[in-house]
Amino acid sequence: MEKKPLFQKWKTGLGKTRTGLLARLFASKEGINEAFYEELEEALILADAGAAVTERLLDDLQTIIKEKKIADRVSARNELAGLIAKAVTTKKPFSADSGAAVVLIVGVNGVGKTTSIGKLANSYHEQGRKVMLAAADTFRAAAAEQLGEWAKRADVAMVRHNEGADPAAVVFDAIASYKAKNCDLLLCDTAGRLHNKANLMNELGKIRRVIARELPEAPCETLLVLDAVTGQNAVAQARAFADVCELDGVILTKLDGTAKGGVVISICETLKVPVRFVGVGEAIDDLQPFDAELFAQALLANDAEA
C-alpha cells in the first residue's frame, strides 16, 4: 500500500500505545476461533466504536466469514476493515467544493472548531477561493483574537464583533461583507456549547435561519467538529446538534493522538452524515479530506505494520 503522510501520522500515534495487541492477533497462525472474536471485540471497544456497533460489526463479520469460508485471520481482518469503511462511506459531495457555499462550524467546547476553520480557510484560499470568516464565537475570552490570528496566517478576511455580542448579528454582518467583497466561501465559527443546554442550542438554529434568509442562493452545510478522544457521548452530541441546525457532516479532530474516533461509525450510520475532514496536527495544513479506507485501516492498525 502506498504510504500517504496522513496514514503515517495516524499510525505513529497508533503504534506508540497499542502494545502489539492486534499484531499478535493477526500474526497468529491459529484460525478463526472464539478468542479471535474476543480480541477483535476488545480492539473495537478500545477504539470507541461502542458496545452496540461492535456487536453488530462482529455479527456481520461472522456471517461473511461463513459465507466466504474464510479461514485465515488476515483476510478476516480485511473483511472487517471493509465493513467499517462501508459504514462511514458517503457518495454525497461536499457542497463547498462545487461553488459558493456557507459552512457553519459547530461543536461542544474544546474540540478544535476555531483551529479547524483556520485550516479550512487556508486550504480553500490556496485553492483560489475567496474566503470570508465570521467570528461568531462571541462568548469565550479571546476567541475572535484566536480566529483573527488564523485569518492572518491564511490571508483571508474576517468579520468580528466584541465579546458578548449576538453571534447571529456577527453572521449577518459577515454575509453583508461576503456579498460586498464578492467572496464565494463563508466559514462561520461558533462558540463551543454543550448539547444539553437548550438556550445555547437554539442560538444555533437562529444563526442557521439568518444564513438561509440572507444567502438563500448558497448551500449551507453544518459541520460538527468532534474530538477523536470523545467517547459514546459523541452520539448524543451529534443527535442534539442535528436537531437544531441540520447536521450535514463531521470533522474529526486530533486523530494524531492515540484515540481512533471509532464513535463516528455510529454517528455516520444513525444520522446518515459523512465525515468530511480529519485533523491530524497543529500545523495549518494538518486538516485533510476524510478517507474511509484509511480510517478503517487505522482503526485496526497494528505495530507490526507501522
Place this chain on the structure above:
Amino acid sequence: MAFEGVSEKLQAVFKRLNSRGKLSEADVKEAMREIKLALLEADVNFMVVKDFVKTVSDRAVGSEVLESLTPGQQVIKIVNEELTRLMGGEHAKLDFGNQKPAVILMAGLQGAGKTTMCGKLGAYIKKNYDKSVLLTACDIYRPAAIQQLQIVGEKLEIPVYEHGTQNPVLTAKEAVAEAKRKFIDVVIVDTAGRLHIDADMMEELKKIRDAVNPAEILLVVDAMTGQDAVNVAKSFHETIALTGVILTKLDGDTRGGAALSVRSVTGKPIKFSGIGEKLTDIEPFHPDRMASRILGMGDMLTLIEKAQSTFDEKKAVEMAEKMKTNSFTLDDFLDQMEQMKNLGSMEDLMKMIPGMDSSKMGQAQIDEKQMARTKAIIQSMTKAERHDPEILTASRRKRIARGSGTSVQEVNRLMNQFNASRQLMKQMSGKMKKGKRGGFPFGF
C-alpha cells in the same frame, strides 16, 4: 442520553430469574452482562471494566439477598459499593505544600479546558482559602491563549503573569519569583495543551515542573473522554507524576466513565469538576456521587443533600407529627409544595432522580403554572375551610373558584389530589408505627 438506567435493566433480568435467597452464579452472570454494557456505554475503559466485573461477580455470587432488597438491588448495591471504593471515597482537598508560593501546575490535552479551569480554580482558592493567586500564561503555542488567560484574570480580578512567547520554562520561573516578591500565596501555571505521545512537548512539561517544584500537578480531563483516557492519564502520570485530576465539562449529559478509568490507572484523586460556562462553575469532586452517575442512576446523594439543606427541620418534625395524628391540612399541603419549590426547578430535580433520564423528561415535566394555580385555590379558602376541607359545599367551591380565577372542576381536582395524599400519609404513618423499614422509594 436515551439510555435506560442500569438499575431498571437489572430489575428486569432478575424478574425473569425470580431468584430467592442467595444469588446463583447464573443470576450473576446475566446481571454482569448488563453491568458491563452500562459501563462501556459510560466510556469506562474496557480493561477497567473487565477487572471490575470480575471483582463484583466474585462478591455477588453466593451473597445473601437481604430481605428488604430484591436480587437486582443487591447487585446494584455491590456494584455501587465497589465503584465508590474504586473512585476513592472521600473528597480530596487541595494540598498547598509548605513552600511559598505554592505552585499548581495544570496539564492536559488540547481542548480539555485548562485555561478556563485555571481561572475557576484561582477564584475558588481566593474565595475558599482566602489566599492570593497569580495566574501564569505558559501556553505559547495556541493563538491568543495568553490573551484568553488575561481576560479571564481580569474578569476575576486575579493578576496574570505573562512573558510573551518566550520559553515557557523561563516564564514559569519568573512568575514564581514575581509571586515571591509580591507575597502572593499561590501560583497557578497554565500550560499548552499537548498530546501525550508528543515526546518534545512532554519533555517541555517536565522541565516546567522541575523549574517550579509544584505542590499540586493536576491533569485536566474532559469528562466526555472515551477509551483513550487511560492512555492519556498513564502517559502524563509517568512523565510528570500527577498529584490529582480535574474533570471538566461535567455539566454535559455524559456519564463520565473516564473518571473511573483515570482514577484506576493513576491512583490519584479527582479533586475538582467543572460544571458550567461561568467562571464560578467549579465544585469539589465527590467520588461517591460519580458512581451512580456512571451507572445512569442519577445523583441521588446530591438530591438528598439538597433536600436536607432546604427542608426546614422543624417543619419536618411537625409534618411527621401530623402524619401520625392524621391531622394533615390544606395549609400543610401548600407548605409542602412551597418547600418542594425551594429545592430548585422541577427539571433539575428530576434529572437527579434515578430512572428519570432526559429522554423521558418530555412526558414527566411538572407544570409550574399548575402549581401556581393550586396555590391560588388554597389561598382563596377561609381558614376554617383549609383546616377542615370536609365543610366544602358546592357553593363554597364556587366562591373559591371565582376567587382564584379557576373553575369548580379545578377545585374538585385539587380536593381529590389532597384526599389521595392524605390517604397515603395515613398508610405511611401506619407503617411507621409498626416500626417496619420503609425501603427506598426509588428502586435503589
